[in-house]
Amino acid sequence: MASEQSASSAMALRFDLKSIGLGVLSFVVGISLWWLASASNATPLPGPIEVLERFGRSIGTGQLWIDIRASIGRVLAGFLLGSIIAVPVGFLMGWYRVARGLIDPWIQFFRVIPPLAIIPLAIVTMGIDETPKIFVIFLAAFLSAVVATYQGVVSVDKTFINAARVLGAKDWVIFTKVVVPASTPFILVGFRIGLGSAWATVVAAELIAAQSGLGFRMQQGQLYYDLPVIFVSLITIGVLGLIMDRLVVLAEQRLTIWQERV
Amino acid sequence: MTMTGTPNTKIAFKNVRRVFGDGPSAFVALDHLNLDIFDGEFVTVVGPSGCGKSTALNIVAGLLGVSAGECRVDGDIVTGPGPDRGVIFQQYALFPWLTVRENVEFGLKLQGKEKSERRKIADHYIALVGLTDFANALPKMLSGGMKQRCAIARAYAVNPKVLLMDEPFGALDALTRVRMQDQLLETWSKERRTVMFITHDVDEAVYLANRVIVMAARPGRLQEIIDVNLPYPRNDELRLSPQFAEIRNKVWHAVYTRSGQQQPALEE
Ligand SMILES: Nc1ncnc2c1ncn2[C@@H]1O[C@H](COP(=O)(O)OP(=O)(O)O)[C@@H](O)[C@H]1O
Ligand SMILES: [Mg+2]
Numbered sequence: 435m436a437s438e439q440s441a442s443s444a445m446a447l448r449f450d451l452k453s454i455g456l457g458v459l460s461f462v463v464g465i466s467l468w469w470l471a472s473a474s475n476a477t478p479l480p481g482p483i484e485v486l487e488r489f490g491r492s493i494g495t496g497q498l499w500i501d502i503r504a505s506i507g508r509v510l511a512g513f514l515l516g517s518i519i520a521v522p523v524g525f526l527m528g529w530y531r532v533a534r535g536l537i538d539p540w541i542q543f544f545r546v547i548p549p550l551a552i553i554p555l556a557i558v559t560m561g562i563d564e565t566p567k568i569f570v571i572f573l574a575a576f577l578s579a580v581v582a583t584y585q586g587v588v589s590v591d592k593t594f595i596n597a598a599r600v601l602g603a604k605d606w607v608i609f610t611k612v613v614v615p616a617s618t619p620f621i622l623v624g625f626r627i628g629l630g631s632a633w634a635t636v637v638a639a640e641l642i643a644a645q646s647g648l649g650f651r652m653q654q655g656q657l658y659y660d661l662p663v664i665f666v667s668l669i670t671i672g673v674l675g676l677i678m679d680r681l682v683v684l685a686e687q688r689l690t691i692w693q694e695r696v
Numbered sequence: 697m698t699m700t701g702t703p704n705t706k707i708a709f710k711n712v713r714r715v716f717g718d719g720p721s722a723f724v725a726l727d728h729l730n731l732d733i734f735d736g737e738f739v740t741v742v743g744p745s746g747c748g749k750s751t752a753l754n755i756v757a758g759l760l761g762v763s764a765g766e767c768r769v770d771g772d773i774v775t776g777p778g779p780d781r782g783v784i785f786q787q788y789a790l791f792p793w794l795t796v797r798e799n800v801e802f803g804l805k806l807q808g809k810e811k812s813e814r815r816k817i818a819d820h821y822i823a824l825v826g827l828t829d830f831a832n833a834l835p836k837m838l839s840g841g842m843k844q845r846c847a848i849a850r851a852y853a854v855n856p857k858v859l860l861m862d863e864p865f866g867a868l869d870a871l872t873r874v875r876m877q878d879q880l881l882e883t884w885s886k887e888r889r890t891v892m893f894i895t896h897d898v899d900e901a902v903y904l905a906n907r908v909i910v911m912a913a914r915p916g917r918l919q920e921i922i923d924v925n926l927p928y929p930r931n932d933e934l935r936l937s938p939q940f941a942e943i944r945n946k947v948w949h950a951v952y953t954r955s956g957q958q959q960p961a962l963e964e
Contacts (some may be wrong), residue, residue, distance in 0.1 A: 596759055597789035601803035601854060602779035611802075616791045692793040694836040
């Protein structure tokens with residue numbers, strides 16, 4: 435048993451090293467190509483060195499931190515609010531047919547509207563401060579998480595519920611001790627998708643209507659033809675998005691360690 | 697034979713009928729089922745696929761209702777599931793997010809038992825099925841046979857009067873199956889319960905049982921009851937004995953010939 439485990443973890447490690455090596459190689463090649471393209475003046479793009487310098491300057495003046503804080507703050511506010519409300523609503527929909535019938539049409543309707551399309555309405559009705567931005571992010575995160583939670587609840591294996599019932603469990607115990615843990619993997623997938631769409635939404639929202647944030651900075655770059663600052667913002671958006679996604683995946687793996695993975 | 701309601705009848709089916717669906721698509725899964733299972737008895741149920749074995753078991757478990765007639769356990773009409781009737785499912789149905797011990801303690805917690813007492817009872821049954829070294833393991837670490845042993849411990853832990861097992865070894869390979877049969881009989885001889893055990897394996901049915909209930913399909917009904925007058929404890933020697941072969945043939949004949957099927961029923 436123990437040897438089996440260490441053998442498989444050694445293999446996983448080797449596999450990991452290999453994929454990390456390939457990742458680094460791919461990264462180096464990509465940067466080199468970028469450098470070549472900009473050095474040969476084939477494109478009007480700024481080169482890696484120029485962008486790096488601009489990174490230094492943005493960090494030095496504190497501008498980058500202010501932008502990051504503004505964007506992350508909006509995402510977290512909208513995402514947390516959306517997720518916290520989505521989970522009970524999703525459970526309600528999965529557990530009670532009546533709730534499903536009442537809520538589902540609305541969710542289906544709002545799901546097909548891109549969150550950004552709500553912005554004009556949100557600005558008109560909520561003003562131009564943080565509220566409309568956080569609201570659309572909330573909507574994006576909420577819709578992902580609510581659908582995932584509801585899917586999780588309805589797909590709980592009936593045998594688990596029967597197993598709990600024959601051991602003497604009543605509805606509340608079945609719900610808290612069986613339905614909730616059994617649907618956790620689904621909910622976490624919903625969180626992951628929700629965070630992704632929240633991040634996409636915040637940047638787009640800032641492009642349209644904001645006085646701060648990474649999206650706003652890019653919009654300014656466009657206005658003043660400042661390509662390096664657009665690059666700095668783009669790279670930051672990508673890196674932060676990746677980090678957030680990894681964090682959710684890590685939490686997911688921790689919380690669903692009991693799952694049989696094939 | 698003992699009448700329904702006399703003290704040593706544990707499970708009584710009286711004219712039980714179960715229909716699924718209604719209108720022209722209604723399907724009679726079980727009809728006129730009359731059967732008494734006695735206290736401490738080990739009864740196995742065999743029959744072709746779809747003859748209502750699981751339906752009958754789920755009615756005793758309280759997971760399904762009857763369309764007509766009644767099912768009593770200890771003289772009381774079954775109205776729903778409860779910890780007095782333990783169920784062991786073919787798909788194990790262990791909670792994958794709980795360890796072996798937590799799974800076994802699940803029902804004990806519901807009974808409001810103290811932590812130390814829970815632990816004591818759980819460890820007793822975990823030892824009884826030989827899983828002590830895996831008490832803290834998650835189900836995903838266990839083989840199929842070990843999972844089913846854990847499920848047996850979980851069912852035993854709440855101290856049910858009746859154990860209902862629906863093809864519990866159906867997903868296991870032939871060798872593991874034989875070992876599980878021996879282990880189940882050992883557990884049962886140490887802690888005797890009334891057992892209703894469904895299988896589609898004639899050998900298994902004879903090896904385990906005091907009585908083999910043979911059912912027939914369309915509609916699901918009782919075909920024949922065959923007594924197994926072989927002493928416990930049972931072992932490999934008995935498995936290969938002529939007396940065993942004789943009963944086995946009788947059951948086989950009842951299942952495959954008299955129920956109107958010339959070919960062995962195809963089981964999934
Ligand atoms: N929930 C259900 N709805 C409709 N038909 C069912 C349902 N459960 C079982 N049946 C039908 O009842 C018959 C008996 O099923 P079951 O008791 O599972 O048979 P067995 O366990 O002997 O294979 C089968 O034909 C099956 O298709
Ligand atoms: Mg069945």
